[in-house]
Amino acid sequence: MSESLSTPLLLEMQDIDKSFGGVAALRRASLSVAAGEVHALIGQNGAGKSTLIKILTGAYRRDAGLVYFAGREVDFTSPQAARNGGISTIYQEINLVPMRSIAENIFLGREPRRFGLIDWRSIHRQADTLLSSFGLSIDVHRPVAQFSTAVQQMVALARAVSANARMVIIDESTSSLDEREVELLFTVVRRLRDDGRAVIFVSHRLDELYAICDRVTVMRDGQTVAAAPMAEMDKLQLVTTMLGRSLAAVVRHPAAAEGRDPSARGPVQLTATHLRAAPKVQDVSLAVHAGEAVGLAGLLGAGRTETMRLMFGAEAPGGGTLSLAGEAVALKSPQDAIRRGMGLLTEDRKAEGIVPELSVRDNLTLVCLPTLVRRGVVDRRVQKALVERFIESLGIKLRDADQPIRELSGGNQQKVLLARWLASNPKLLLLDEPTRGIDVGAKAEIAKIIRELRNTGMAVLLTASELEELIAVADRAVVMRDGRSVAELDGAALSEASIMDAIAFGAGAPSALAEAAQTVTQREQP
Structure with missing residues (x-):
């Protein structure tokens, strides 16, 4: 996982453990991370990137x-202590004081003084x-x-x-920028590198990593699983490492969808x-038929969640068209979507479910409650019958229907949320x-339910970070990359x-896995 470096290390984190509630x-x-390099830190959701950064910057205490x-052992107890020690972090949600001027924000808490007073001219x-x-000519007096x-x-x-930071951490800062703005940011990052500062760059956009980064560290399931120069790890290898599948395993045991009759x-x-x-959804085109499950594939940050929210009326579109059952629609809210026979099971069960x-x-x-009201009062008998039907049909394990949902296991909570939407009879x-x-x-059990829904004629669009899980239920897959749909796969072409291949290279590179297969075969020949 490690390799020798020609330049001295500025940062070294070794054998870091951290647990939350066991x-x-x-x-x-x-x-x-070496001085004078831009270092990519990448991994899927839950890989541990943010936790590692927060331990470095003193937001969390390591176990x-x-x-x-900079050559000495450190244990920062707060982000302020880390800043004083030479490490600055720039998050996706920018931590500035909006109504203060640009100049004030730059020197906040470190204002130069003259005769005891703030030297505004300086x-x-x-x-x-x-x-x-940085190439910017703007009025620093303005908020x-x-x-x-x-x-x-x-x-x-x-x-x-x-603040003379020797290391700058840029955490997903390009996700809200357009191409011209990203290039401006990269110009500044390169200048920081040329000045001998280290930059840790966190991003899910593969092209950006190869454009700006010198080395990469890949995390998965709380562990560091790879560290190498960017030039020595191609895009396909990077994707398979992030997803936890070796090239050899994919070539020898290619998970593929079962043949289904279109x-x-x-x-x-x-x-x-x-x-x-x-900035998250750039150009997405797809179609979903009744009696079909379509998978929306892609790495975290590809725009899958944002695309679903856009289709459900939870986000305002910036362009393109959406049609339901052949009729062009302009959904202004999730309520509009529900009225038209749609349901959305959100990614974050605890926060949004x-x-x-x-x-x-x-x-x-919760969703179908208006249909259970009789003369302004919920018909408890009808509600009870509905709940019991779905508890039985989905196999929800619980003490009784009056039990708080927080006491159920994660899988049973998810079944309740599925039942919530099914009770609204969506198309x-x-x-x-x-x-x-x-x-x-x-x-x-959830995969079985999804297949049964498809077989009864429902249209299903789903995402899953685990490709094997996606392929197990999907008839087709639309692959997203950097906010764009770049490939559509079905039949024999739908495989892990x-x-x-499509995630790594987008459209037009069908031979990448074939080349990998040839390489693996050659290595294994006596």
């Missing part, structure tokens, strides 16, 4: 392990000089809220530079054409990571290998 978030994780920075002059070195996200990123970087599907229920909602203190009965009937069901955070047995 659940391990990091297990002997490591990270080494075990050692951290060395602050404005230094801020102007610093931003000019930072009046400027674009890209300019605010530059201000945050200028603050780090003015004629079994019904009419088109959903059509999206060049759908856009900057269950109402923890309410009973299973109340959670299950189209959007399932965003329906098996996330549940055990293996519950995953198999072909999805990885």
Whole structure:
């Protein structure tokens, strides 16, 4: 996992452990970053990247392990202590004071003084000089809220530079920028590198990693699983490492979808054409038929969740068209989508799904509650019969329907949320990571339910980070990359290998896995 470096290490994190409530978030994780390099830190959701960064910057306390920075052992107790020690972090949600001026934000808490008073002339002059070195000519007297996200990123970087930070951590800062703004950010990052500073760059956009980064560390399930120069790890290898599948395993044992008869599907229920909602959704086109399950594949950050929310009316579109059952629609809210026969099972069960203190009965009937009202009062008899039917049909394990849903296992909570939407009798069901955070047995049960829904004629669009799980239920797959749909796979073309190929290279590179297969075969020949 490690390799020798020609330049001295500025940061070395060794055997870092961290648990929350007995659940391990990091297990002997490591990270080494040299001075004067841009280092990519990548991994899927839950891989441990954010936890590792928060331990480095003092937001979390580590349970075990050692951290060395600039040649000495350190144990920062707060983000402020880390900043004072030479480490600055720029998050996706920029931490600036909106109504303060650009100059004030750059020097906040470190204002130069003269005769005991703040030297405003010096602050404005230094801020102007610093931003000019970044190629920006702007009025530093104006409030930072009046400027674009890209300019605010530059201000945050200028603050780090003015504080003489030896290391800058950029955490998903490009996700809200357009191409021109990203290039401006990269120009500044390269200058930081040329000045001998280290940059840790966290991003899910593969092209960006290869454009700006010198080395990469890959994390998965709380562990560091790879560290190498970017030039020595191609895109396909990077994808397979993130997903936990070796090239050899994919080539020898290619998980593929079962053959299904396309004629079994019904009419088109959903059509999206060049759908856009900057910055996460750039150009998505797909169709879902009745009696069909379509998988939306891609790495975290590809725009899958945002696409589903856009289709459900939870986000305003920036362009493109959406049609339901052949009719063009403009959904202004999730209520519009529900009225048109749609349902959305969200990715975050705890934050956007269950109402923890309410009973299973109340959670299950939350969406269809208006249909259970008789003369202004909920018909408890009808509600009870409905709840009992879904508890039995989905095999929900519980004490009774009045039990608080928070007391159920993750898998049974997920079944209740599925039942919530099924009780509304939808024609189209959007399932965003329906098996996330549940055990293996519950995953198999959820997959069986999805297949049964498809077989009864429902249209299903689903996402899953585990490709094998996606392929197990999907008739077709649409692959997303950097907010765009780049490939559509079905029949014999739908496999774990072909999805990885499309994620790594987009459209037009069908030979990548074939080349990998040839390489693996050659290595194994006596």
